[in-house]
Amino acid sequence: MNRRYVEQYLIETLIRLSAVLVVGVLVLIIGMTLYKGGQVLINQPSVAFTAPGPLYLLGGSGGFLHAILGSFAIVLPATVIATVLAIASGLYLQSDYCSERFARAVNVLLYVLWGTPAIVYGVFVLTLLIMLESRSSLIAATFAVSLLQFPIIARFVDEALKSVSADLKETVYALGTTRFETLRLLLRAALPGVVAGVIMGFARGLGDGAAVLFTAGGGIEMPSGLNDPATTLPILIFQQASSAYPSVREDAYAAAFVLMMLVLVLVAFSKFIARRFSRFAQEDH
Amino acid sequence: MAVTSLRSGRRLLLDSATKALFQLLTWVCIAIFVGLALVLTQQSLPVLAENNVADILFSGTWDPEAGQFGFLPAIVGTLITMSVSMILVVPIAVLASVYIAEYARGSIRTLLSSSVDILAAVPSVIFGLFGLLIVAPLVDEVIAPLFGAGSTGLGLLTASLVIAVMTLPIIMSLSVESLVALPDSLRETVLSLGETRSGMAIRILLRAAGPGILSAILLGLGRAFEASIAVAMVIGGKNLIPDSLFDAGQTLPTLIVNTFGEMMSLPETRSALLFAALVLFVVVTAFNLLASFARNRLERHWRYQ
Numbered sequence: 001m002n003r004r005y006v007e008q009y010l011i012e013t014l015i016r017l018s019a020v021l022v023v024g025v026l027v028l029i030i031g032m033t034l035y036k037g038g039q040v041l042i043n044q045p046s047v048a049f050t051a052p053g054p055l056y057l058l059g060g061s062g063g064f065l066h067a068i069l070g071s072f073a074i075v076l077p078a079t080v081i082a083t084v085l086a087i088a089s090g091l092y093l094q095s096d097y098c099s100e101r102f103a104r105a106v107n108v109l110l111y112v113l114w115g116t117p118a119i120v121y122g123v124f125v126l127t128l129l130i131m132l133e134s135r136s137s138l139i140a141a142t143f144a145v146s147l148l149q150f151p152i153i154a155r156f157v158d159e160a161l162k163s164v165s166a167d168l169k170e171t172v173y174a175l176g177t178t179r180f181e182t183l184r185l186l187l188r189a190a191l192p193g194v195v196a197g198v199i200m201g202f203a204r205g206l207g208d209g210a211a212v213l214f215t216a217g218g219g220i221e222m223p224s225g226l227n228d229p230a231t232t233l234p235i236l237i238f239q240q241a242s243s244a245y246p247s248v249r250e251d252a253y254a255a256a257f258v259l260m261m262l263v264l265v266l267v268a269f270s271k272f273i274a275r276r277f278s279r280f281a282q283e284d285h
Numbered sequence: 286m287a288v289t290s291l292r293s294g295r296r297l298l299l300d301s302a303t304k305a306l307f308q309l310l311t312w313v314c315i316a317i318f319v320g321l322a323l324v325l326t327q328q329s330l331p332v333l334a335e336n337n338v339a340d341i342l343f344s345g346t347w348d349p350e351a352g353q354f355g356f357l358p359a360i361v362g363t364l365i366t367m368s369v370s371m372i373l374v375v376p377i378a379v380l381a382s383v384y385i386a387e388y389a390r391g392s393i394r395t396l397l398s399s400s401v402d403i404l405a406a407v408p409s410v411i412f413g414l415f416g417l418l419i420v421a422p423l424v425d426e427v428i429a430p431l432f433g434a435g436s437t438g439l440g441l442l443t444a445s446l447v448i449a450v451m452t453l454p455i456i457m458s459l460s461v462e463s464l465v466a467l468p469d470s471l472r473e474t475v476l477s478l479g480e481t482r483s484g485m486a487i488r489i490l491l492r493a494a495g496p497g498i499l500s501a502i503l504l505g506l507g508r509a510f511e512a513s514i515a516v517a518m519v520i521g522g523k524n525l526i527p528d529s530l531f532d533a534g535q536t537l538p539t540l541i542v543n544t545f546g547e548m549m550s551l552p553e554t555r556s557a558l559l560f561a562a563l564v565l566f567v568v569v570t571a572f573n574l575l576a577s578f579a580r581n582r583l584e585r586h587w588r589y590q
Contacts, residue, residue, distance in 0.1 A: 004481055004484070007481070007483070007484065008481045008482070008483045008484065011483035011484070011486070011487055012388075012483050014380055015380045015381070015383050015384045015388065015483070015486075016384060016388075017380075018376070018377045018378075018380035018381040018384065019380075019381045019384040019385070019389070019397060021377055021381070022377070022378075022381045022397070022400065022401070022404075022453060022457070023396070023397065023400050025404070025450055025453065026400045026403060026404050028415070028419065029404075029407060029411065029412070029415050029450070030403070030407075032414075032415060032418055032419060033411055033414070033415075036418065084310070085310055085313070085314055088306070088307045088310035088311065089307070089310060089311040089314050091307055092304075092307035092308060092310070092311045093311070097304050097307060097308065098308070098311075106311065106315065108574075109315065109318065111573065111574075111577060112570050112573060112574070113318055114573075115504070115507055115569055115570065115572070115573035116321075116566060116569065116570070117510075117511030117513065117538065117565055117566065117569055118511070118513070119511065119513040119538050119541055119542070119562065119565070120321075120325070120562050120565060120566045121321075123325075123541060123558070123559060123562045124321045124324060124325065124562075127324055127325075127328055127555075127559060128324065130555070131324075147317065147321075150314065178296050178297060178299070178300035179300055179303075179304070180296075180299055180300045180303045180304075181296070181300075200406075203406055204406075206408070207406070207407070207408025207409070207410070207411075208408070208409070209408070209409065209410045209513075209514040210409075210513045210514050210538075210542070213514065213542065213545070214545060233410075234408055234409075234410040234514065237410045237411075237413075237414065238410055238413070238514055238517075238518065241410075241413065241414060241417055241518055242518065252414060253414065256410070256411050256414050259408055259410075259411065260407070260408070260411060263406055263407065263408060264403065264406075266406075267402065267403060267406045271399075271402070
């Protein structure tokens with residue numbers, strides 16, 4: 001009996017320690033970003049709102065407004081493209097438009113793409129640019145980010161559509177509707193999940209650096225046109241962190257603060273939507 | 286619905302029109318991704334024509350000017366960082382998942398599972414900053430002196446620690462999911478036989494959820510394999526076969542990130558790097574498919590209980 005008490009005590013201590021460690025790591029990462037970044041931003045709030053000077057990355061004057069705007073200019077349209085494609089293919093695969101075998105095969109493909117490294121998308125788009133004799137630009141980065149987001153959003157759409165009760169679909173069909181009319185109702189029932197997925201996809205796009213690193217061109221000016229180089233917050237942080245100038249390295253934390261807040265707000269918003277509306281989705285067992 | 290739209294001709298027309306549109310968009314997606322595989326393969330052919338695959342994979346010399354593209358340092362670096370980070374992260378992630386699934390209740394459980402979700406959403410570049418600000422000094426000032434090794438703080442061990450933190454949420458969320466999915470009847474049976482709660486968790490539940498946890502670990506391995514930007518910030522970026530964990534090194538993704546500058550100008554180097562990307566793509570896909578296979582097995586196993 002005694003041995004089992006000792007064993008139970010030991011195992012439970014280990015289990016608890018691991019859980020504490022996980023929370024500790026999260027607190028450390030978020031705390032570090034918010035504390036260090038907050039310090040820089042309180043001393044010099046203007047860095048987040050001013051355009052960079054020509055020598056900004058070399059310790060010159062200015063701020064990183066270009067990266068904040070660039071992030072939105074690249075990721076917002078990318079999210080729209082990815083969402084349209086994800087909803088179209090999601091509906092096509094789940095709404096009796098195609099055979100089940102085809103749907104299963106495409107789902108495997110989507111699963112593979114979901115796991116494809118972001119950097120592979122970046123390298124792929126860069127190669128296309130070289131083949132087309134074009135150069136890195138805002139629009140190329142948008143394309144790369146939408147490639148990255150598409151499988152992520154498609155997965156959420158798929159799960160949201162699956163969570164809609166099969167009874168609903170059968171009932172609606174029994175009323176004599178066409179497939180299109182049925183899926184409009186399906187989509188409405190699945191909407192909270194879809195919206196939550198789109199927001200998560202947006203957050204992933206904002207936070208990703210690898211797909212845009214090669215394709216955005218790392219512009220050091222305010223984004224001006226579709227074919228001009230631009231930059232995003234993750235690329236900027238990557239460049240700032242490896243800079244030789246201490247003041248530029250400090251700014252990396254300010255930029256990380258902005259990025260972290262954006263992502264945290266988006267994740268919280270997505271969770272809120274998913275939970276707030278989950279009472280409308282029926283469980284289907 | 287307006288009366289006019291009830292005429293079946295128009296409704297059927299709309300139906301086939303949307304079908305065509307959705308079909309087209311679905312095929313656009315498929316085409317893009319078939320294109321991705323084709324472009325990667327076709328573009329890595331030039332370097333494969335000049336060197337044979339074994340030379341690239343097992344040679345240690347990276348000298349683009351001489352046309353030598355040895356991936357060995359990057360491959361060794363990748364294997365080392367992957368195994369070290371997995372050794373560190375797997376026990377902690379699995380035990381913490383047991384806590385969430387079996388012990389935590391109420392608000393603590395919500396707190397823990399939202400921590401995991403938030404950790405999963407943290408941008409990778411912030412993990413890199415975390416590595417620079419916290420892990421690198423830790424390795425430099427505490428861990429390296431402990432082993433009596435010299436260190437700059439940037440190297441394979443720092444990279445492994447950062448990768449371990451990055452893979453933590455993905456391993457945990459899937460492990461928790463597969464533990465929670467186990468039927469309560471199993472728990473009741475085991476407890477009624479006189480097993481302790483922790484003994485049940487370790488001896489029975491972990492084994493029952495084994496394929497799910499294995500799949501979580503495989504996905505974590507995939508994530509560890511592909512981590513690019515965060516690792517590039519802390520690994521030191523030297524194309525040499527490392528002597529110790531404290532040395533600077535290279536992994537396949539950081540090889541791509543760090544040699545980005547040369548990539549545009551030299552077609553040979555570009556081809557070699559695209560081959561690296563192809564290897565990355567193939568290996569990560571293999572991990573993911575294995576993981577999905579393991580999960581399906583678990584689901585099938587418990588569905589009919």
